[in-house]
Amino acid sequence: MIELTNVHKAFGPKRVLDGVDLTINRGESMVIIGGSGTGKSVLLKCILGLMVQDQGTITLDGEDTSKVERDAFLARFGMLFQGGALFDSLPVWQNVAFRLLRGSLAKPKEEAREIAIEKLRRVGLTPDVADLFPAELSGGMQKRVGLARAIAAEPEIIFFDEPTTGLDPIMSGVINDLIREIVVEMGATAMTITHDMSSVRVIADHVAMLHGGKIQWTGPVGDMDNSGDPYVTQFISGSAEGPIEAVR
């Protein structure tokens, strides 16, 4: 269980997170929605400790994440970055198998490569991309390699930052199903950021909307359409009319 209490984060005068309270239960798929630039990516980075919040606490299974042993903590996580963040000095398969080639989870090279190719297949990529370099792939393909890397070591907790942005509708469907499958079959805890409402409906158990540095609304995905929250209603309908300003 991940629990955020009163998390604040500012960059200079800009207050991005302004008292976020959120709970993600084990084995649950939480989807974070919210306008561009509201701090969704920053929120994930704070949980992982890539950024340090100015105030507030984040706990994983009751332990303060700023005080845990970092290696053991991070070994439980997988993360897909919004920009892919592939290592461009390494071929695709070594990106995917990065964790399997070094450190405590190291496996023989042949085995690691096979796992990498299997994970690539699951994100809809053929084995022949395995030996290409990230710079030789399209944006959407890079995104999917990033996804394969995030799930390669079968972590307990996986963060997906906009997994379907830049993908065609069919590939988006494949990825949505994959994320759902990972949660249901592997029992993983997932936290996904997305702007794509059809993704939300497939992936989410719970939805949280981030707005104005706070969790504006959170609840089961079934309640989303009848939330009675004008912010959520406007966001779902994508209307320019409503409490959320179009210029931010």
Added chain:
Amino acid sequence: MNAVTKPLATIGRVTLGFLALVGRVAIFAGQSIAHIVRPPFYPREFLTAVLNIGYFSLPVVGLTAIFTGAALALQIYSGGQRFSAEAVVPQIVAIGMVRELGPVLVGLMIAARVTSSIAAEIATMKVTEQIDALVTLSTHPMKYLTAPRVLAATLVVPLLVGIGDIIGIMGGFIVGTQQLGFATGPYLNNTWNFLEMSDIVSSLIKGAAFGFIAAVMGCYHGMRSGRGAQGVGRATKTSVEAAAVLILAANFLLTSFFFAT
């Protein structure tokens, strides 16, 4: 009152800023060494760094050294003529190359070639979140990126300096024997007999120090890069400036340590 305190405040601020910078760099250098000696080790990264820093620098080091040695021979000959001392060309070329020009020029070439590429590569990794990705994949960026490069540079740059010294002396030898009328055998004898072990050792120690400085500066500024392409550009520029100045300053300190009597 203000007119007095304002400049003082500025001086104070600049001094404090400078001391903080020195402290940060020193801590970073210390951490690099700590990561070099503690596992896990990344031998592949180390070998790649050896190739990039050492092997691929050979052409530029060789060319720099040969032209410098040749020019040095010409200068010493024409300068020496003024007081009938043109016979000392072999000795002065040898001592000048080995003690000073070899290490300094190789150091500066390494700053231009290696520091810049390390800084640009690491800064780009920072900007594209690759460093964050390394962390989430349980890999320490200092261990994976900094340690292999710093270790490789510290070990390989002395070899480059040694090679530069030899090629520089050869440049002087070619000009001396082909153009200035020195005989081959005596030129080589004079060079060899004149050089002392301490000259060569100091040359190699300078090389190790300069290699360390060059790699640490590249990694430090790369890791602290600002955002975007502009951040990468600034990190690269600053890293080369810092490496070049520090190499020259370290050269002065090492020269005073070895040769001031």
